Amino acid sequence: MTGNLQEVPRPRADPDSRLRKSERSESLRAPARRRLAGFARTLRDNGFRIGLAETGDALAVLTSPAALRPASLKPALRALFCATHSDWERFDEIFDAFWFGRNMRQRQILSGTPSAPHAPARRLAEAQVPQEALGLPDQVERRSDSAETPADGRGRREGASRTELLTATDLRHIVDPDDVAATHALAARLARIMRVRLVRREQIRKRGRRLDLRRTIHRNISHGGTLLDLAWRRRKIKPLRLVVLLDASGSMSLYTAFFVRFLHGVVDAFREAEAFVFHTRLAHVSPSLRDRDVTRAVEKLSLMAQGIGGGTRIGDSLATFNRWHARRVINSRTAVMIVSDGYDTGQPSQLAEEMRRLRRRCKKIIWLNPLIGWRDYSPQARGMQAALPYIDLFAPAHNLASLAALEPYLVRI
């Protein structure tokens, strides 16, 4: 059903005829029309999704006999052209720049300056992840169960051998900008695929054993009320909730940008997901990640993550989490995923204590450690040692393949 979302017809007061009519009767308005088309193009360049229909409606508004006062024009066009809050916030600036030439220079400087820390995020956005990735869950969901193969998750990333290569390469060694972009795109898709498969498993599992009387009666009205055909009530299984705590300290810096992208994918794909970033303190970042504008979300977060390059205080951060956030974001079906190398500058005893508290609350604790992928690694760091007893799954996360390998585990939770 959702698959049809894009094709739903959008009947309206026939903008085409309005367009033609205005062309005939208002030839004086031709320059205005051209300007309007230019404005629509500018908006599109800025990531607004505007079709011909909206432009037609806008023209109808401009040329209608009930024409608005110029002061109301901006709010009218805004209501018409915006579709999200982030559109809404940028609209005024673009409107003023286009129609009044305000702030143009500033904007150009802003967009042209290749500021070093932001660079990966920008390139990443240019890779156009969202569109293709968005379409994905539907396509996968509609396939029959028999098409489900263990390799399905990765098989969707069709073709390119280069892609295969990327999934196995340690993230530290991916430096080429294009490769970085591709890796991030894969991370986002991986997050979505995980979600799709989790949802599907849930449907298969749905087999309740209680009779639904109301529905049974309804179904049997055609038998004159004699109950032949029984309806069962199925227990609804709440989807898995995922809480991710990402270590963004200096020692993790090589991996941070990548995991930030993964986080965005996770928050976007799971209906119930919360994300936190910590270094010396903990920050709740789900709201910034909910921004559909990938560039902005990731940029905001990269800034936060870069905040302090100093030591990591995992224990302190976990304490903050347990004290303030746990009650709200954790329920009995929550998996907590901690992504960290375990180098803690705080007291190991505190970390152990907080891990113990967390363990009591949630269903599973998964600790992803990029260092596991390194040759000859053993969890010697004191923090890691202290935390180990409370961890359900201690897994590597140095490349995409290792992340993909997690998925079957998540399904079983």
Added chain:
Amino acid sequence: MSLKREEIADKLATAGYVADHDIATALWLMDFLKRPLLLEGEAGVGKTEVGKALAAVHGAELIRLQCYEGLGQNAALYEWNYQRQLLAIKARESIGENADAIEEHIFSEKYLLERPLLAAIRRDKPPVLLIDEVDRADEEFEAFLLELLSDFQVSVPELGTIKATAIPRVVLTSNGTRELSDALRRRCLYHYIGFPDVDREAKIILTRVPGIDAVLAVQIARMVAAVRKEDLRKVPGVAETLDWAATVAGLEIHDLRQEPEAIYETMICLLKTQEDQARVTREVSARLLGKVA
């Protein structure tokens, strides 16, 4: 039928809705283009109020559909009154009526229970249909809604297709707990409602809390604005402001600065989480009060 923008603005004011500048334009555009309006904004900024005010503006009936997870067609569109159907079957069987006639009878409109969506398209005078918190409904329901909003007709298998007698004005609200589909967004006009500025909030307090002093209302509005700037988990909405204003007025406080202790204690109207209450200590409260003065 359709009103001018200025008329809408006037009528909104008469209806007791203190509108922000642009909402009247959006409401006018809704009529002009015959498109639904999607309202987004923080919880408690008065999204639902817009629907109610719009109904008042047009003197139309307000039909409200509250969305929730698992909302299905039974609860949103229509349902058969099974119990009555069964009774009718038994009653008619006993007088020996034949099966076809019974079937004809029990699937008639008499046994159809109208739910909000069906009700909205069966009125003679176009009502205002308020679909509240559409983001809470499942994705499947959203797709179904989209279909309804484009065709304004419903097919009931046993009865046939029911076409809209009058096209309702549709207002959707969303809190952003889930990303809505692009298709739904594109179908709708969009308006984002932010927290009101001090002037507007003071006006809202004056309209909603009867007998409150104008100076006090401005003080309260400024205090709330200051509280919102603090780093809070749950930023107080307009509803909280009104609660607090009513409390303050009820305690017969005429000047916030005179009663810092009472102000601190009544702030529980604004701060709804333990974390926030811990953050706004007596000192913070006093500091904020200082700014208001």
